[in-house]
Amino acid sequence: MIGDLYVSGIGAVGAFGSGKEALKKALSEPEDYHSLRTVALEDGEIPLPVYEADLSSLEDYFPKRTLRRINRFGKMVGLAANDALVDAGVEKTIDRSRLGLVLATGYGSSASTFDFLDSYYMDENGGVSPMTFSYSVHASAMSTATILLGITGPALTINQLETSTALALQTARGWLATERADAVLVGGCDEYCDILGYTYAKLFGPTKNGQTDIHNTSEQSAVPGEGAAFMLLSRAPSLTDYARLMGDSSERANVDLRILGFDGHRTHGNSYEPFVSDESVRAVSLANLTGSFPTRSMIDLTAAALALGDRVHPHETFRMNNAAVAEDQSCIEVVVDDGQQPSPSKIRLVSADQTKVQ
């Protein structure tokens, strides 16, 4: 049995910006974050709304020279992972040889993969770019983050589509339980690329207005997005923890809020219906904050930690049912349907206050 873990730092990057304050603002005072791209199809160009990550704060943390060659995927991972360390206040003190990193990704560094193929097909002589090749390797973002942050503990990239987030959490739990690491940065990242836009356009046609219809789980309304999120997890509680991630042997807790992974894909919509129908617990979707990508559930987890730790409650526009808001939110359930398991994964976080009492 693997026990509870504690969330001591969070970092997130998305269309809403980066860092805790940006996420906090987006949860409580959401805006319309999508931008507009165009996709060429046989019948002409169509507009495609996309939730593109805002990386403008990157240079606050890393010198321009360091960032010059790093690809977008690596930048998102590096920024979110660094944010989590800084947020926990341990960036100068943590033992990097005892720090692990687990990265979940559905598609890997897809833009660099296609950039690399560009260089292969566009050069008549078959010349390819060594730089884009390096960044097309799936593990490049994990390596980039370990190099940027000086992490010499264990590291792993998991590539299991929508299941990647839950698997990454399990891996972090295992490393902490077996003392392979004292703390683990566990996160997820996926990026938008032109091929993904083309696939969306071919599969689903034009999207109405850049908004996912979170009140209609049987309608296709997903909008592509990208982003990264990380949590710093440890086995030992501290006074500044956001939340406690419940383990296998945790006590039962009444759920006060559910953050559902529904992000506008009708093929998964049915899985979320029982949670929407449960009028005793408020259900929300953050799809209109992030857009849709395989590991966006990692952003849901950081939002849950933030809601518990800093008492930031998701705005009414994220609401999926009519259940009242619980006065005291001390347990949040993040529900992720991965399409591979018979039922959605349910990950519970409880407030750190409750932890201290116990």
Added chain:
Amino acid sequence: MNWLQGSSGVPITGYGCLCAAGPNATECAASIVAGTRNFSYDNGVTNARGSTFPVFSISERWLPQGYGELTESRHCGELALAAAREAMAHAGIDSSGLDDIGTVGICLGTTAGNSLNSDPFYANYLGGKFPDIQPILDYRATNPAAYVGAALGASGPFQTVTSACSSGTIAIGEAMHWIESGRCDMVIAGGAEKLCPVICHGFASLFIADSEPCRPFDANRRGLNLGEGAGIVILESHECLRRRRAKRLGSMVGYGNRCDAYHLSAPNPKGTGLQAALNDALDQCGLDMEKMAFICAHGTGTKDNDAMESKVFSKMAPNVPFFSLKGYTGHPLGAAGAIEAVLTLIFLNAGKIPASAGFESPSPDVPVSPTVKPTIVKGDHAVSDSIAYGGNCGALIIKRGDA
């Protein structure tokens, strides 16, 4: 002390492998000890400068039935499935028998095998031909771990590890944890890789591919040759082993996973990541490196890798024999560590290791030399290590089976 220390390890009850060296684990091992090198220039790639790089591709007659008719995205999963079926048969499990076992996980390493990179689709896309998106949908349907899990009817969890060249080693190490922690009763673990010509060009562009058959640890080494294949081990809990009355062929007793945090495409020349991974694996089973019967090295044949790796060996185990299998298998990337783990166990149980193919002349930057002929070894434990692009290092310590 962590709670894995002092355990008797995780039983290995079956293994399977196919690669350029052979169609199954036994024939691979025999071919390697005999010194056979099945490289091919015909299947290799020629770069912009006119150099042709040989590859170690699997002979067509050894490929799974119907392989050629399948879409390309299924090939990696099919190689893994072939090795998994061999391993299951070896472990005495028939293909319909997983239901009775309990929780059966799949943990597989790969690199190119799980990239969103269908060449014909992309060539058409670039050519403005608006291709059908079926290859993209196929990518979603052919994730290697899920593909094998679905084909075998395993209950899950399914996990694909994409930590570049250490993926196979790391997948087996993580699977070991799944058993130790009680998460699974059995794990089908390993790695698979399908040769991808575009990736060959990528390595050539970095000037770390050899246009001759590779020469790991040799003074004249010029780089790697790519390979393909799959290696699978069946790991199971002690309780499962007893219940099935299965034979323990060996045990996974130590696992290390560390990073050197140095450079995206070059290892730290001091070998700090590899040393730390080896030390973690040794700590877990309470053994000294010098007590190892042998080391199955990563040994790619690149200048930097081999210099760093041999320096670590000279420091930690100057008298322990070591070899690289890349001269027989090529470098099958995410499958390398898994194929090498299977062959390490076979060589350990046989008490005999092969010559390190391609090594002829000692190199001034390689302080210890690999085996030059098949060698009899004694001892109960051996190490297999992997070093990935980007500095992730993995190490497994394997114990021989019951005599």
